[in-house]
Amino acid sequence: MDAVNPATGERLNVYDLDDDDAVERKLDRATSTFEDWREVPLRKREQLLVNAGEVLRENKQRYAELMTREMGKPITQAVAEVEKCAWACDHYAEYAHKYLSEEHHPSPPGTEVKTVHDPLGPVLAVMPWNYPFWQVIRFAAPYLTAGNVGLLKHASNVPGCALALEEVFAEAGYPDGAFQTLMVGSSNVDGILADDRVRAATLTGSGPAGRAVAETAGKHLKKTVLELGGSDPFIVLDDADLDAALETGVQARTLNGGQSCIAAKRFIVHTDVYDEYVDRLVAAFEGLTVGDPMSDETDVGPQADPGLMAELHDQVQASVDAGATLLTGGEPLDRTGAFYPPTVLTDVPSGCPADTEETFGPVATVYEVADAEEAIAVANDTRFGLGASLWTADRERGQRLARDISAGCVYINEMTKSDPRVPFGGIKDAGYGRELSEMGIKEFVNKKTVWVE
Numbered sequence: 205m206d207a208v209n210p211a212t213g214e215r216l217n218v219y220d221l222d223d224d225d226a227v228e229r230k231l232d233r234a235t236s237t238f239e240d241w242r243e244v245p246l247r248k249r250e251q252l253l254v255n256a257g258e259v260l261r262e263n264k265q266r267y268a269e270l271m272t273r274e275m276g277k278p279i280t281q282a283v284a285e286v287e288k289c290a291w292a293c294d295h296y297a298e299y300a301h302k303y304l305s306e307e308h309h310p311s312p313p314g315t316e317v318k319t320v321h322d323p324l325g326p327v328l329a330v331m332p333w334n335y336p337f338w339q340v341i342r343f344a345a346p347y348l349t350a351g352n353v354g355l356l357k358h359a360s361n362v363p364g365c366a367l368a369l370e371e372v373f374a375e376a377g378y379p380d381g382a383f384q385t386l387m388v389g390s391s392n393v394d395g396i397l398a399d400d401r402v403r404a405a406t407l408t409g410s411g412p413a414g415r416a417v418a419e420t421a422g423k424h425l426k427k428t429v430l431e432l433g434g435s436d437p438f439i440v441l442d443d444a445d446l447d448a449a450l451e452t453g454v455q456a457r458t459l460n461g462g463q464s465c466i467a468a469k470r471f472i473v474h475t476d477v478y479d480e481y482v483d484r485l486v487a488a489f490e491g492l493t494v495g496d497p498m499s500d501e502t503d504v505g506p507q508a509d510p511g512l513m514a515e516l517h518d519q520v521q522a523s524v525d526a527g528a529t530l531l532t533g534g535e536p537l538d539r540t541g542a543f544y545p546p547t548v549l550t551d552v553p554s555g556c557p558a559d560t561e562e563t564f565g566p567v568a569t570v571y572e573v574a575d576a577e578e579a580i581a582v583a584n585d586t587r588f589g590l591g592a593s594l595w596t597a598d599r600e601r602g603q604r605l606a607r608d609i610s611a612g613c614v615y616i617n618e619m620t621k622s623d624p625r626v627p628f629g630g631i632k633d634a635g636y637g638r639e640l641s642e643m644g645i646k647e648f649v650n651k652k653t654v655w656v657e
């Protein structure tokens with residue numbers, strides 16, 4: 205596996221792939237470790253998670269630089285990502301025993317009926333490059349604490365991060381085999397998932413990757429959680445606080461180079477405030493600093509890979525060819541590295557790529573709508589259903605409208621974001637299942653009913 209810096213094109217390192225024997229050994233180790241790990245008292249597992257949070261904090265700068273070098277995330281955002289990982293560790297260290305406590309049910313007199321939460325076994329995690337640490341800690345913190353063990357198949361462009369994550373758990377004192385990185389390509393996923401030793405799988409990634417995992421998991425009757433793409437609406441109503449909706453909107457579209465499933469991708473703006481909002485959005489995009497991701501001053505780094513940037517650019521060009529108006533950006537920057545400028549498209553014809561596909565980069569598509577009802581109709585006119593953000597001065601109105609939005613979450617007067625305390629996941633082509641919070645930790649447990657007569 206090659207790690208290549210997308211800001212410079214420089215090859216950072218070459219990593220050996222695991223051969224079949226190495227994968228076999230890791231699967232065996234996962235199984236044998238699971239038998240012991242599941243017996244470790246929950247309080248002890250929580251303590252190890254506290255340690256993992258400490259390891260992350262102690263190595264924050266090193267891990268952040270590793271992410272920035274491998275996938276181009278601005279360094280300030282990489283540091284924030286490591287901090288968020290440590291927070292997720294703290295959260296589950298504090299709450300896992302509460303989330304996993306026995307549930308008692310109404311039962312006939314003289315009997316006791318309850319649900320207990322047993323771990324399932326080795327969980328395969330197929331994870332993407334865009335949040336190389338966060339996406340992994342998001343599954344590992346809850347699932348390991350529930351007594352499962354983890355097998356990570358990370359994206360092939362972040363191999364250094366994949367190994368550093370293994371280091372986090374080793375240094376925190378987890379048993380060998382509780383968390384292992386598989387250095388394999390995506391063609392190996394099917395066979396590993398089909399293996400009896402793997403009991404469940406979680407994937408964050410593209411729709412095709414999710415469907416492939418779901419198909420194999422279905423064939424072998426394994427539980428999955430899928431967090432796939434999104435084309436999240438960012439709705440600005442006539443009574444919205446425009447300053448806040450603008451500042452947050454810019455961040456929601458350009459954070460992480462716009463490479464996020466929950467980025468605001470379709471801005472749906474009430475006609476009364478449309479002209480002002482669009483003018484200010486364009487000005488704000490043009491004011492962003494695009495450049496060296498190692499600089500604290502940078503807002504938008506390179507796209508993670510030249511091929512991905514080319515795909516994004518194709519989507520923009522095809523949309524313009526179909527009749528969309530390009531207000532700013534729209535051409536890769538003429539410099540070394542995969543730099544794409546913040547881009548704004550309006551008058552987007554129905555059915556063009558910017559309208560129907562996920563744009564994984566700093567490209568905002570803006571729609572003008574006559575009223576809140578039309579805003580909701582446009583918001584729902586997508587095969588995705590991950591998150592949504594809605595801006596209005598009237599919180600009651602916001603909550604009424606939220607009921608009509610087809611998405612896994614709706615944030616009113618806030619950008620869509622993940623938080624360890626809050627369930628995260630989508631509907632429709634955005635996937636199924638929930639990560640984080642109590643719901644997340646309970647996705648990969650056997651909710652076992654115990655009836656005591």
Ligand SMILES: O=CCCCC(=O)O
Binds near residue numbers: 338
């Ligand atoms: O691509 C998905 C990004 C999730 C980002 C987050 O959890 O904040």
